[in-house]
Amino acid sequence: MMEWTTLLLLLSAATPILFAALGEAVAERSGVLNLGVEGMMITGALAGFAAAHATGSPMVGFVAGALAGAALSLIFAVLTQYLLTNQVATGLALTMFGLGLTAMFGKPYEGVKAPSMPGGPLGINWVIWLGLILVPVIWLVLNRTRPGLILRGVGENHEAAHALGYKVRGVRMAAIAIGGALAGIGGAYVSIATVLQWTEGMTAGAGWIALAIVVFAGWSPWGVLAGAWLFGGVTVLQLRLQAAGVAVPVQLLSMAPYLATIIVLVIISARHKYAGGGGTAPGSLGRPFHALR
């Protein structure tokens, strides 16, 4: 039984990162680098928690988290797509804004308990299932459907896509909103299903880890799943070591997820670098698009 609960813990720890990284992968495949994942996650965490607490239904909470994440991402979308602002700086601003906004409005929810999550098949709750189902679905849509082809085309070469008559801006607005919604669900999972309460800044860098995992994944949904599980494994291992009373200070053990992220990022980047070429990054990633004609 020990192994099964460990596996459950791993799946649960991986879920917020899985959602956020899947969403960011979609946005980045359309050529948009949104560094605001952390801000969208924390907004989803608060909105989701507040809605779940008000209605007593975790389900409503996740919907609210998705809507809040998408709403916040639209600020980024309008600024970068219509006002052509720098994507790195705008994403950073989104994260700072989200962290500030939630710290401001989250005060009344401190110390409040979340409604309990219903279980699901095999003792795995349905949000974990949803995350697992999204992986093949997103892969299929991206690689086997026309909208997916258009999205990838816009991300690889926006000038060519524009010349073919595709609405670069519209596609990217939609991709950013999907990224925001999924990040919002990931954040809501942290507050509703893992920590079971609201605390300021509770996503603790999960959004940034998700950004790193997209690179690790080579922008593929299956790679994202592998990265999220790897991260979940490191988290569970770290918690188990803490519980076992290893003679290493807790503060040092809790560095593990961040150090693991750096190590993974370094290994993957080095492989891309020495394998030649720029890896599998979308060709137009992070570049603003301005149609002159």
Place this chain on the structure above:
Amino acid sequence: MLRLEPRTRAPWWLGVVSPVMAVVATMLAGGLLFALMGFDPVASIRTIFWDPLFGPAAGYSRPQLLVKAGPLILIASGLAIGFRAGIWNIGAEGQYIIGGICGAAVALAAYPSEGFWIFPAMVLAGAAGGWAWGMIPAILRNRTGASEILVSLMLVYVAQRVAAWMAFGPMRNPEGFGMPGSRNLQQYPAASNPELIAGTGIHWGVVAAVVAVFATWFLMSRHIRGFRIRVAGLAPRAARFAGVRPETLVAFCLGLSGALAGMAGLFEVAGPGGQITDSFGSGYGFTAIIVAFLGRLHPVGILLAGLLMALTYIGGELAQLMLSLPAATVQVFQGMLLFFLLAFDTLTRYRLRWGTAR
């Protein structure tokens, strides 16, 4: 339909007007937000932006302006150089924390001896610590191509945990009755960074910030390296053809901004902060990013932007005290300000035109 047309050259005054417009827009949006939350918008804005300087309690809050602006300006001057070259060090918060820890380590090792060398050695250790922490993303980017954005940010979380470990473990005050946190350096004269002129808030960190403003101005507008940095940011391919090595720039920019952030951390721990605690990092490293942009990456602009940002910190505290506005108000303001800055910056790069393109 409204559309954007690229400018071939922007009039110089737009660069001055756009940050001012962003600040005004932030005040308006902030006032709207306060009104929605049920606070008096005019009183709130006045408490944040006017009262700290000219209000009844200004005698107390005015010196705080320089205390808060010092680290912001010091860190932002370093960051702006990298941002000019497209090198994104967003982990200044981590370099600040490690700088503070390294500087404090020197003081705690020397305790209780007195010597004129202790404080200068601490400054060097703080700068070296921040430099080393900034060189990690630089080396990883140069050797493996790993994104300096993500690595420097991850290292912030690592640095925060190092600070917590130090406060509970190796650096815990042996005479602190088991409370977490190091000895208070304000009570250790050889290591403290006191107010230099009573009632002004000026400490060595403020002096260093002013020096940094002049030094970075000289570097960027009078030195060949500054020229190379600007070219690398504006036209990376041209820079490479001209023999500018991107690796050198990455190491230089991350190392320099790390060292400045580390020094800021040291001046804070030896001065206003006093000790290493588990919450030593107070967000200066992130706010400095906004300061750099608000100052339009120009040293003089950064000086003014740092003062304004310090004002929002003090005003925010005052508003919390007087009007019981939430503590996170300042953070929201700072986030909004960066949005408006980026939006108004578009006007300096593009012209707004009606109608369809020819």
